[in-house]
Amino acid sequence: MLDFSILTDYMDVFLEGFKITIIASFIALICSFILGTLIAVMRIAPFKPLNWIGTVYVEFIRNIPVLVIVFFTYLAFDFGGMTAGIIGLTVYTAAFIAEAIRAGIMSVPRGQMEAARSSGLTYGQAMKSVILPQAIKIVIPPLGNQFINLVKNSSLLAVVAGGDLMYQGDLISASTFSTFDTYIFVGLFYLILTIPLSFGVGFLEKRLARSN
Amino acid sequence: MDFLAPFIEVLTPDNMKFLLEGFWVTLKVAAISIVLSFIIGGLIGILRYAKIPVVSQLLAVVVETIRNLPLLLIIFFTYFALPEVGIDMEIITAAIVALTIFESAMLSEIIRSGLNSIHKGQIEAGRSSGLNYIQTLRYIVMPQALRRMVPPLVSQFISLLKDTSLAVVIALPDLLHNAQILYAQNGSNVIPIFIIVALMYFIVNYALSLIAKRLELKQA
Numbered sequence: 001m002l003d004f005s006i007l008t009d010y011m012d013v014f015l016e017g018f019k020i021t022i023i024a025s026f027i028a029l030i031c032s033f034i035l036g037t038l039i040a041v042m043r044i045a046p047f048k049p050l051n052w053i054g055t056v057y058v059e060f061i062r063n064i065p066v067l068v069i070v071f072f073t074y075l076a077f078d079f080g081g082m083t084a085g086i087i088g089l090t091v092y093t094a095a096f097i098a099e100a101i102r103a104g105i106m107s108v109p110r111g112q113m114e115a116a117r118s119s120g121l122t123y124g125q126a127m128k129s130v131i132l133p134q135a136i137k138i139v140i141p142p143l144g145n146q147f148i149n150l151v152k153n154s155s156l157l158a159v160v161a162g163g164d165l166m167y168q169g170d171l172i173s174a175s176t177f178s179t180f181d182t183y184i185f186v187g188l189f190y191l192i193l194t195i196p197l198s199f200g201v202g203f204l205e206k207r208l209a210r211s212n
Numbered sequence: 213m214d215f216l217a218p219f220i221e222v223l224t225p226d227n228m229k230f231l232l233e234g235f236w237v238t239l240k241v242a243a244i245s246i247v248l249s250f251i252i253g254g255l256i257g258i259l260r261y262a263k264i265p266v267v268s269q270l271l272a273v274v275v276e277t278i279r280n281l282p283l284l285l286i287i288f289f290t291y292f293a294l295p296e297v298g299i300d301m302e303i304i305t306a307a308i309v310a311l312t313i314f315e316s317a318m319l320s321e322i323i324r325s326g327l328n329s330i331h332k333g334q335i336e337a338g339r340s341s342g343l344n345y346i347q348t349l350r351y352i353v354m355p356q357a358l359r360r361m362v363p364p365l366v367s368q369f370i371s372l373l374k375d376t377s378l379a380v381v382i383a384l385p386d387l388l389h390n391a392q393i394l395y396a397q398n399g400s401n402v403i404p405i406f407i408i409v410a411l412m413y414f415i416v417n418y419a420l421s422l423i424a425k426r427l428e429l430k431q432a
Contacts, residue, residue, distance in 0.1 A: 059421075060410075062417075063413065063421060064413045064414055064417070065377035066374070067378055067388065068413065071388070072402075072403075072406045072410075075395070076402055076403050152280075153282070154282075155282035156284060159381060166288075173292070178296070179292045179293040179296055180293040183285060183288060183292075184293075187281050191277065191281065194280035
């Protein structure tokens with residue numbers, strides 16, 4: 001039977017880690033959304049060198065492990081564990097978000113851009129007020145999936161002493177010597193975050209499928 | 213060429229051999245886990261698709277739970293927590309078991325949605341031409357579904373290869389682990405070593421993703 005005294009005795013430690021996991025995932029989500037949008041626009045901009053930079057970024061980052069990126073930011077620069085972790089997660093997730101956004105933009109018919117341009121909008125204006133608002137609808141479910149991945153990947157902060165849920169769980173298991181029970185509780189805390197998110201994403205996917 | 217000097221220093225035959233040995237462990241663990249999780253994930257996917265009462269629901273709960281947990285937690289759990297209940301594994305076994313548990317759940321979802329994408333009329337047609345349910349799955353549904361599953365399966369394999377790096381936390385002597393040993397000897401080597409490590413992962417994964425893209429184009 002699970003030893004619930006671990007949960008009650010170390011509640012504040014669990015919650016501290018839980019808080020950092022949420023904060024880190026949230027900051028990384030916002031930053032990688034901004035960076036990802038930028039890269040997606042670079043990849044489809046009518047200027048070849050920008051396309052190349054965007055493509056190289058996406059293809060390179062998507063094909064290397066996120067742990068390599070997190071270690072690199074932690075060791076090569078003088079950041080604390082949490083900052084290095086958030087930067088590493090942002091760099092990694094931005095590549096996936098860029099692809100999701102690019103797919104969304106490509107799904108808007110070409111005629112929309114042509115119509116916007118011929119009514120006198122610049123490329124940037126047309127992108128911002130015509131294309132992106134339509135693309136966002138298609139982009140939201142994959143974005144949700146990326147957020148779930150981010151919450152799960154934020155556990156890598158533990159490897160660089162980032163103070164997240166996994167890290168605190170390690171500390172608790174080291175002082176209680178009941179690794180089994182502690183990890184089960186850590187898992188439950190993660191599920192509190194990820195299960196509602198996956199249901200939300202599933203719901204959005206179904207609704208969007210119906211509206212199309 | 214000051215920029216290249218640190219690379220030349222790191223790229224000695226001994227160091228490269230050491231890194232490649234690590235990469236060999238990475239590839240081996242990934243390959244074994246891919247095969248095992250394809251078998252287990254396939255079985256789970258088919259059982260859930262067949263909607264066998266109780267079994268399907270039970271599997272749904274297990275799959276959703278595992279999919280929503282961080283892989284790092286599963287690796288830690290397999291290696292550090294399971295010995296408390298008498299299941300003691302060597303590092304490499306623990307790494308393979310943890311990866312297989314996690315990726316089976318992921319693959320089962322790909323396989324289930326691949327099967328679901330085949331029109332119900334196909335099954336009805338198969339059944340009315342005298343095949344039983346298993347035969348219909350085997351000869352009608354599976355061949356069509358497998359073709360659709362190939363691109364997501366390959367991307368999941370790429371994920372698995374990347375995820376293998378997480379086993380460094382239980383000291384699996386993989387590529388990242390050997391890289392850590394090298395830069396521990398000389399701290400100024402961190403950046404060149406990480407770039408070499410990233411390139412090794414990139415070459416293999418990018419090749420895989422090109423194959424996936426080609427397969428996708430062939431289908432379209």
